[in-house]
Amino acid sequence: MKIIAHIHNGFETKFGVPRQGGIVNEVKSKIVFEKEYRVPEAFRGLESFSHIWVLWKFDEAERDEFSPTVRPPRLGGNKRVGVFATRSPFRPNPIGLSVLKIEKLELDTPDGPVLTVLGADMKNGTPIYDIKPYLPEFDSIPEASEGFAEKTRNHKIDVIFPDEIATGLLEKDVETIKAILSHDPKPSYIHNERVYGMAFDGKEIKFTYTDDGITVLEVTSR
Amino acid sequence: MKIIAHIHNGFETKFGVPRQGGIVNEVKSKIVFEKEYRVPEAFRGLESFSHIWVLWKFDEAERDEFSPTVRPPRLGGNKRVGVFATRSPFRPNPIGLSVLKIEKLELDTPDGPVLTVLGADMKNGTPIYDIKPYLPEFDSIPEASEGFAEKTRNHKIDVIFPDEIATGLLEKDVETIKAILSHDPKPSYIHNERVYGMAFDGKEIKFTYTDDGITVLEVTSR
Secondary structure, three states, rough: OOOEEEEEEEEEEOOOOOOOOOOOOEEEEEEEHHHHHHOOHOOOOHHHEEEEEEEEEEEOOOOOOOOEOOHHHHHOOOOOHHHHHOOOOOOOOOOEEEEEEEEEEEEEOOOEEEEEEEOOOOOOOOOEEEEEEHHHHHOOOOOOEHHHHHHHHHOOEEEEEEEEEOOOHHHHHHHHHHHHHHOOOOOOOOOHHHHEEEEEEEEEEEEEEEEOOEEEEEEEOO | OOOEEEEOOEEEEOOOOOOOOOOOOOOEEEEOOOOHHHOHHOOOOOOHEEEEEEEEEEEOOOOOOOOOOOHHHOOOOOOOHHHHHOOOOOOOOOOOEEEEEEEEEEEEOOOOOEEEEEEEOOOOEEEEEEEOOOOHHHHOOOOEHHHHHHHHHOOOOOOOOOOOHHHOOHHHHHHHHHHHHHOOOOOOOOOOOOOOEEEEEEEEEEEEEOEEEEEEEEEEEO
């Protein structure tokens, strides 16, 4: 398996990375290809698609032994389901599958062709194995059943971002941080009052959970 | 990369295999797992989903050198597009991606858990790398643009299956063969009057192209 590219974005740690692709479209990422694949012709026609599949490496999920079940955080962390019934990273081959929106394809940058995408659920530096066009005729099945995933969808929480903390930040950065936090970075079954920290885009964001959701406590440059 | 399973179906040769997953749902396949993964718990919860992603190996597509463009048969065979703008098998990592419909999951067979699926676009014996549930909330994007693929969709041709040839065959086998052929196994830009042969499910099917589409000439047991 060859690594063809890496993704570059603000997710400096795994904590805070969205659980699936396409959830937080406010997050922009750049896909930069390895030298061998910096060939503009290899991307010819891609500009006519709006979305791509990205096959990528679950970089921190390698295990020596096959574990047949996993405990998805969204099922409360105590219910075991089969690994093949989940998108968990802990699977026989550590390959992630995400559909991302293409924002821009630049063919002629100092790093060769660069693809800007929205909605990544990968940490900065994640290796990429393949890029394929999303073909709605085959790939889009709205009537497919969601299985047990249905119970966990639309889990979003309110985010309070006090004005005095937002002051000095760009409006779009505030919106991006709010969008990321609204998907509840910690496992949703854990309830405590500790202060969490998330590194994103050169900033350290401190927040805590209250009865009303998440409250941002501090944003500092790293 | 570990091979976790193989697919078993009637496609004995590459010729005749549908061009994408989900096109010919009349075709049934069985996914049989390698010994290490014959663990019923690994499939717990999968019965609540209707569709799966299958990541599989393009077994006959390995090349030594990276070729940045391909000529999709459906674009006439003479127009080159970038490999990352296609689902062509000739890509840096030979991984295919198909969404298939689950017909049945049997946990307790002599070969361990066996998954029966509809709509495979893989030859008999194709190695499989991963099975993931299809999550319509994230994976289904009906409004995604089809790019240049739009021009080639719905290419189907009429199939004439004369009664005297259908006699002695099961009705469902006739329907399956008709469904496969209606997707035009040969590159659609080639026009000639030769007799084509396709091996499927222990049968040899001979057919030819006329102005009206495909006419089945003979079906024999192999």
